[in-house]
Amino acid sequence: MATQTSQDVIDLRSDTVTTPTPGMRTAMARAEVGDDVYAEDPGCRGLEERVADLLGKEAALFTVTGTMANLLAVRSLVRPGEEVLCESRAHIARAELGAHAAIFGITTRTWSHPRGLLDLGAVQRLLAPKAGPYFVSTAGVSVENTHNFGGGSIQPLGPLRKLRDITRSAGVGVHLDGARLWNASVATGIPLGEYAALADVVSVCLSKGLGAPVGSLVAGTTDQIAEARVWRKRLGGGWRQAGVLAAAGSYALDHHVERLTEDHAHARALAETLADARPGLVDLAEVETNIVVLDLVHCGLAAEDVALQARAEGVLVSVLGPSTIRLVTHLDVDADACKRAGDVLARLLAE
Numbered sequence: 260m261a262t263q264t265s266q267d268v269i270d271l272r273s274d275t276v277t278t279p280t281p282g283m284r285t286a287m288a289r290a291e292v293g294d295d296v297y298a299e300d301p302g303c304r305g306l307e308e309r310v311a312d313l314l315g316k317e318a319a320l321f322t323v324t325g326t327m328a329n330l331l332a333v334r335s336l337v338r339p340g341e342e343v344l345c346e347s348r349a350h351i352a353r354a355e356l357g358a359h360a361a362i363f364g365i366t367t368r369t370w371s372h373p374r375g376l377l378d379l380g381a382v383q384r385l386l387a388p389k390a391g392p393y394f395v396s397t398a399g400v401s402v403e404n405t406h407n408f409g410g411g412s413i414q415p416l417g418p419l420r421k422l423r424d425i426t427r428s429a430g431v432g433v434h435l436d437g438a439r440l441w442n443a444s445v446a447t448g449i450p451l452g453e454y455a456a457l458a459d460v461v462s463v464c465l466s467k468g469l470g471a472p473v474g475s476l477v478a479g480t481t482d483q484i485a486e487a488r489v490w491r492k493r494l495g496g497g498w499r500q501a502g503v504l505a506a507a508g509s510y511a512l513d514h515h516v517e518r519l520t521e522d523h524a525h526a527r528a529l530a531e532t533l534a535d536a537r538p539g540l541v542d543l544a545e546v547e548t549n550i551v552v553l554d555l556v557h558c559g560l561a562a563e564d565v566a567l568q569a570r571a572e573g574v575l576v577s578v579l580g581p582s583t584i585r586l587v588t589h590l591d592v593d594a595d596a597c598k599r600a601g602d603v604l605a606r607l608l609a610e
């Protein structure tokens with residue numbers, strides 16, 4: 260794709276498109292570094308300890324992507340030939356190119372929820388721990404919070420607590436895909452650690468709303484993380500002076516967490532503009548964080564066509580399906596840019 264660096268382009272495709280701010284670049288340039296494969300990079304170790312603390316876990320490991328963090332996390336719970344249960348549009352099931360199966364021989368079975376939320380009844384029906392010599396044994400349940408393709412939806416605590424009880428008595432582990440756990444925590448005021456305590460292993464991304472160029476972490480027990488470190492190296496993810504990247508992550512934790520409330524406010528304003536322009540396009544009650552999903556079914560427009568028209572006017576959006584468009588607000592789109600994008604889309608989508 261052509262580079263979209265023009266000031267005029269408003270890129271709402273994803274919160275991964277952010278570029279490092281001048282302050283973040285300065286922090287990266289100043290980073291003290293060492294060889295992280297020898298565990299001698301002070302920035303990496305500092306970041307890992309800090310995130311482990313934030314999540315209330317014994318240890319954490321810095322990884323190049325969220326996909327790698329999720330792979331290592333799920334692998335710490337589920338062995339080859341066993342399964343993990345997740346929602347049908349979970350990132351681990353839909354957006355990691357089958358990595359869990361292709362690399363680790365881990366299969367999935369899924370429940371479906373329109374907003375990606377946990378369905379305890381379905382989990383109880385699917386759960387098959389120690390299933391014997393004929394059926395695949397369930398060794399993990401994975402929950403995504405916030406749920407990306409569910410529209411940035413927040414998993415309520417009540418069902419997560421019940422999941423903790425159900426899985427504990429079944430001897431099954433819980434993975435929290437917390438790529439956007441920061442957004443859930445900022446939106447609800449519930450501390451990260453309270454969510455993380457309801458899972459055995461947690462992954463978080465620095466490269467989404469937090470605006471770091473690269474990086475995720477997986478957090479769990481000391482043993483899990485020691486094993487994850489071995490697997491990370493095996494996967495080719497052992498990096499050397501990665502402290503320049505850890506510095507970006509630490510800077511993001513210092514400066515870019517609280518401000519996620521701005522992204523949430525921008526998403527809400529955008530959603531309100533579009534709901535006014537065309538009833539049925541967006542359900543305001545479902546806009547909880549920085550993601551707005553537009554349902555074009557009722558207006559009879561093709562998502563691809565709308566995306567092309569919007570692009571011609573300098574607004575980039577994601578097409579998630581024939582009649583589904585996703586807008587994601589982030590660090591690089593301010594209130595004014597969101598207002599302009601909202602006006603363009605409202606015009607294209609109005610009756």
Ligand SMILES: *Cc1c(COP(=O)(O)O)cnc(C)c1O
Binds near residue numbers: 350467
């Ligand atoms: C982005 C994302 C990830 C990780 O993606 P990478 O591109 O591999 O960093 C994991 N889970 C969810 C829910 C995501 O949105």
